[in-house]
Amino acid sequence: MKIICSKDQLMYGVNIVSKAVPANTTMSILNCILVDASGDIIKFTANDGDLGIETTVEGNIVDHGIIAIDAKMFSDVVRKLPDIDVEIEVGSDNIVKIKCGKLNFEINGENGESFTVLPYIEKNEAVIISQLALKDLIRQTIFSIGNSDTNKIMSGIHLFINNNKLKVSSLDGHRISIRNIELKNNYLPMEAIVPGKALNEISKILTGGAEDDVNFYITKNFVLFEFNNTKVVSRLIEGNYFDVNKMISQDYETKIVINKKSLYECIDRSMLFSKEGNKKPIVVNINEDMLELVVKSPLGNMDEEIEIEMSGRPLVIGFNPKFLIDALKVIDDENISIYFVNPKAPCYIKDENESYIYLVLPINLNSSYN
Amino acid sequence: MKIICSKDQLMYGVNIVSKAVPANTTMSILNCILVDASGDIIKFTANDGDLGIETTVEGNIVDHGIIAIDAKMFSDVVRKLPDIDVEIEVGSDNIVKIKCGKLNFEINGENGESFTVLPYIEKNEAVIISQLALKDLIRQTIFSIGNSDTNKIMSGIHLFINNNKLKVSSLDGHRISIRNIELKNNYLPMEAIVPGKALNEISKILTGGAEDDVNFYITKNFVLFEFNNTKVVSRLIEGNYFDVNKMISQDYETKIVINKKSLYECIDRSMLFSKEGNKKPIVVNINEDMLELVVKSPLGNMDEEIEIEMSGRPLVIGFNPKFLIDALKVIDDENISIYFVNPKAPCYIKDENESYIYLVLPINLNSSYN
Numbered sequence: 001m002k003i004i005c006s007k008d009q010l011m012y013g014v015n016i017v018s019k020a021v022p023a024n025t026t027m028s029i030l031n032c033i034l035v036d037a038s039g040d041i042i043k044f045t046a047n048d049g050d051l052g053i054e055t056t057v058e059g060n061i062v063d064h065g066i067i068a069i070d071a072k073m074f075s076d077v078v079r080k081l082p083d084i085d086v087e088i089e090v091g092s093d094n095i096v097k098i099k100c101g102k103l104n105f106e107i108n109g110e111n112g113e114s115f116t117v118l119p120y121i122e123k124n125e126a127v128i129i130s131q132l133a134l135k136d137l138i139r140q141t142i143f144s145i146g147n148s149d150t151n152k153i154m155s156g157i158h159l160f161i162n163n164n165k166l167k168v169s170s171l172d173g174h175r176i177s178i179r180n181i182e183l184k185n186n187y188l189p190m191e192a193i194v195p196g197k198a199l200n201e202i203s204k205i206l207t208g209g210a211e212d213d214v215n216f217y218i219t220k221n222f223v224l225f226e227f228n229n230t231k232v233v234s235r236l237i238e239g240n241y242f243d244v245n246k247m248i249s250q251d252y253e254t255k256i257v258i259n260k261k262s263l264y265e266c267i268d269r270s271m272l273f274s275k276e277g278n279k280k281p282i283v284v285n286i287n288e289d290m291l292e293l294v295v296k297s298p299l300g301n302m303d304e305e306i307e308i309e310m311s312g313r314p315l316v317i318g319f320n321p322k323f324l325i326d327a328l329k330v331i332d333d334e335n336i337s338i339y340f341v342n343p344k345a346p347c348y349i350k351d352e353n354e355s356y357i358y359l360v361l362p363i364n365l366n367s368s369y370n
Numbered sequence: 371m372k373i374i375c376s377k378d379q380l381m382y383g384v385n386i387v388s389k390a391v392p393a394n395t396t397m398s399i400l401n402c403i404l405v406d407a408s409g410d411i412i413k414f415t416a417n418d419g420d421l422g423i424e425t426t427v428e429g430n431i432v433d434h435g436i437i438a439i440d441a442k443m444f445s446d447v448v449r450k451l452p453d454i455d456v457e458i459e460v461g462s463d464n465i466v467k468i469k470c471g472k473l474n475f476e477i478n479g480e481n482g483e484s485f486t487v488l489p490y491i492e493k494n495e496a497v498i499i500s501q502l503a504l505k506d507l508i509r510q511t512i513f514s515i516g517n518s519d520t521n522k523i524m525s526g527i528h529l530f531i532n533n534n535k536l537k538v539s540s541l542d543g544h545r546i547s548i549r550n551i552e553l554k555n556n557y558l559p560m561e562a563i564v565p566g567k568a569l570n571e572i573s574k575i576l577t578g579g580a581e582d583d584v585n586f587y588i589t590k591n592f593v594l595f596e597f598n599n600t601k602v603v604s605r606l607i608e609g610n611y612f613d614v615n616k617m618i619s620q621d622y623e624t625k626i627v628i629n630k631k632s633l634y635e636c637i638d639r640s641m642l643f644s645k646e647g648n649k650k651p652i653v654v655n656i657n658e659d660m661l662e663l664v665v666k667s668p669l670g671n672m673d674e675e676i677e678i679e680m681s682g683r684p685l686v687i688g689f690n691p692k693f694l695i696d697a698l699k700v701i702d703d704e705n706i707s708i709y710f711v712n713p714k715a716p717c718y719i720k721d722e723n724e725s726y727i728y729l730v731l732p733i734n735l736n737s738s739y740n
Binding site (some may be wrong): 073076077081082102103104105106107108133219265266270272299300301302303304305307 | 443
């Protein structure tokens with residue numbers, strides 16, 4: 001194999017596919033990037049079995065061939081190259097010679113034939129969404145997925161498509177995050193539970209904006225995302241997702257409207273006293289036009305008042321501040337509405353048309369607060 | 371005690387004196403900042419016994435008094451305050467009440483009387499240097515100090531003043547760094563071994579430029595630096611410093627002139643193969659108008675050629691790349707001169723008037739290479 005590429009193209013390809021290389025240091029075929037110049041184009045692929053990424057790299061193919069190169073070493077070498085054309089040549093001994101001006105590198109490759117290529121995905125109808133929208137949806141829901149050791153299904157994000165609606169949900173036993181958006185096209189109902197880890201890696205390589213589309217295809221066991229010159233294939237989590245609609249109540253006894261930034265900064269301050277395993281709840285006291293937040297801990301105490309609009313009954317309720325702040329972090333509205341039922345029932349942060357719903361369970365103050 | 375300050379002034383004071391707080395998590399008086407409003411001005415002080423920093427903070431003193439506050443907690447609270455005036459009040463119970471609009475914090479203070487204030491330094495003649503020059507000198511020599519566990523004296527930086535000359539030296543057994551600069555004034559000979567740790571912290575708070583002066587005073591056991599409204603006192607390392615003049619030779623057999631950036635980037639690349647305990651030397655082959663750098667390791671091989679001007683004899687010599695690159699990093703010249711004697715003797719990177727001299731010991735290729 002012999003190819004000539006710019007340093008930029010090599011860096012681009014390596015950075016994208018490296019997201020599918022497991023964080024593992026033993027040299028093995030799983031830690032490799034497959035450089036495939038067997039056809040008319042140069043393709044880079046990485047595949048850990050659950051997540052696979054393939055992208056095309058611009059360049060000239062002088063001699064056809066394939067080689068697998070340790071991703072970490074390949075990435076390190078490419079990053080350190082001067083910014084000129086790079087020649088990559090591999091002989092029958094699988095030694096990779098990288099030439100760049102008066103600079104020569106030699107690193108060991110592995111036989112490309114032993115690399116597991118991406119599974120073939122039979123494409124049904126493509127669901128189309130902008131890169132920006134998909135990246136936002138991931139960011140706005142991924143923080144509340146659960147640990148895969150405890151519950152495999154909770155470690156995924158649920159995508160549900162019906163007509164022109166896409167509903168994205170995640171939950172971890174303490175909270176639920178839901179985002180609803182409208183798609184450009186209409187679809188028959190379909191759903192998938194995509195591993196949070198895969199979506200996290202995908203969101204890192206979605207650099208396009210609102211004008212750049214992603215096409216994705218859901219099959220029984222896989223989801224395939226296609227964008228730019230890149231394909232990402234993720235294995236799906238098997239099973240039925242939770243019926244989140246049943247968990248969300250429309251009833252409330254207390255509703256407040258509050259400035260998001262003021263609440264965010266106030267809770268952020270309160271977390272000074274709930275760090276390092278000292279899990280003190282924050283106490284939220286809602287009364288007429290004022291929300292008072294109080295935290296008492298061995299490290300210190302804080303109280304702060306924030307003006308609100310309130311309807312319904314006064315309320316005292318306790319929370320883990322992290323769960324509230326995670327939700328506030330991904331809401332862009334200047335003012336937000338929060339709905340409460342009673343001190344033992346979840347609260348809901350949601351907008352009028354329910355483009356977002358964040359449910360957070362409270363902490364029982366009688367048992368843990370003093 | 372009751373004082374009123376802006377958030378900015380509090381942050382400024384806390385950030386400066388925190389540099390003298392040891393990185394230690396148990397709450398004790400050593401981990402505290404002393405807030406002293408017993409006189410006409412507000413002073414913040416931190417002191418770990420070896421290094422002490424004191425600075426003044428603008429604000430109004432409503433009630434005089436002193437209090438010691440845990441530096442980490444004080445810093446965290448101040449950072450999270452809204453950007454308005456802050457009232458700090460301490461009662462007889464040593465509880466620190468921090469008020470800012472509708473926000474109240476309470477944290478525990480410690481009796482200020484138990485805080486160890488800075489030692490009194492009898493000021494002899496002030497040595498005057500610009501903040502920028504002192505910061506540069508520290509950066510250009512501190513990387514080659516030794517570990518204090520192995521040799522206490524090597525863990526310091528040697529300052530030697532005579533007439534209008536300041537010579538700054540450091541060494542760690544593998545290399546020596548020397549910087550010579552001219553001062554504005556003339557002084558009688560004096561010298562000090564200042565702990566590298568103290569100079570590292572000082573360089574972080576030297577934010578002034580070439581127009582802003584530092585005055586420093588060397589006594590038998592201490593050095594006092596004064597700049598802006600800040601005093602830094604460091605205990606000196608006892609003993610006689612190495613006679614570095616005797617270690618530096620003026621003789622050479624080979625001299626090269628090389629582009630610094632090309633050499634830096636070449637060595638930086640070669641370090642890809644000398645990471646993770648795999649301490650392979652780089653082999654430098656100097657011959658006529660070319661320097662060839664070769665590294666061979668189980669991870670891979672590299673060779674690169676760089677054009678040079680050479681005088682004297684051809685030479686093959688081995689180095690630990692880190693020692694060369696540390697020196698190159700702090701040299702600003704576009705082209706540098708390197709002087710060699712033989713493959714077992716140190717090389718010198720220095721300019722014509724010896725404003726800098728960096729000595730680096732080679733690695734014996736016969737014993738460690740191949």
